[in-house]
Amino acid sequence: EAGVVQSPRYKIIEKKQPVAFWCNPISGHNTLYWYLQNLGQGPELLIRYENEEAVDDSQLPKDRFSAERLKGVDSTLKIQPAELGDSAVYLCASRGGEGTGELFFGEGSRLTVL
Amino acid sequence: GQQVMQIPQYQHVQEGEDFTTYCNSSTTLSNIQWYKQRPGGHPVFLIQLVKSGEVKKQKRLTFQFGEAKKNSSLHITATQTTDVGTYFCAGRFGGYQKVTFGTGTKLQVIP
Numbered sequence: 001e002a003g004v005v006q007s008p009r010y011k012i013i014e015k016k017q018p019v020a021f022w023c024n025p026i027s028g029h030n031t032l033y034w035y036l037q038n039l040g041q042g043p044e045l046l047i048r049y050e051n052e053e054a055v056d057d058s059q060l061p062k063d064r065f066s067a068e069r070l071k072g073v074d075s076t077l078k079i080q081p082a083e084l085g086d087s088a089v090y091l092c093a094s095r096g097g098e099g100t101g102e103l104f105f106g107e108g109s110r111l112t113v114l
Numbered sequence: 115g116q117q118v119m120q121i122p123q124y125q126h127v128q129e130g131e132d133f134t135t136y137c138n139s140s141t142t143l144s145n146i147q148w149y150k151q152r153p154g155g156h157p158v159f160l161i162q163l164v165k166s167g168e169v170k171k172q173k174r175l176t177f178q179f180g181e182a183k184k185n186s187s188l189h190i191t192a193t194q195t196t197d198v199g200t201y202f203c204a205g206r207f208g209g210y211q212k213v214t215f216g217t218g219t220k221l222q223v224i225p
């Protein structure tokens with residue numbers, strides 16, 4: 001079974017440029033999370049989806065960040081315009097409806113803003 | 115807000131020594147999970163604890179959930195170099211789906 005797939009793995013952009021990250025969760029997983037992880041810190045929740053509905057986006061900086069999960073499957077996280085402080089790893093995770101509640105993480109997208 | 119703190123932030127041990135990391139929440143947790151993140155990798159699920167006072171073991175790893183469901187610990191017996199990484203606790207507050215990660219404890223094992 002394929003895991004959570006994220007792309008791109010690495011992205012280097014100049015400040016004020018836009019950037020987008022894509023995530024394809026494990027098939028059948030209704031819950032999808034986007035986390036931000038700064039170096040040496042724990043993942044911080046940006047947004048959580050239940051199917052196509054964003055049920056928790058209180059931590060998402062909505063002036064520059066946006067996300068969508070139109071068909072309740074894959075998701076896109078966008079930053080426009082990017083700032084120096086946005087340099088971090090953006091992690092996507094998904095969770096199935098049953099079981100231990102385990103979050104399955106993708107490899108992450110490492111963003112560097114110059 | 116709902117925060118989850120971990121101590122220590124870093125720990126260096128000689129191979130064969132024991133290691134413990136502690137997780138504390140400001141409010142009662144519904145349950146708590148533990149994840150391991152290897153250098154350059156992504157968090158990988160280890161275990162979930164749900165019941166007050168629950169203790170679970172996985173080989174050399176022992177996980178505990180406090181009686182008040184506000185704290186938890188992970189203990190590794192006789193560390194090995196393969197245990198290197200950062201250990202995160204992740205708590206659920208109230209609703210089942212919202213997961214808040216702790217600050218993490220980075221473990222270095224000296225051969």
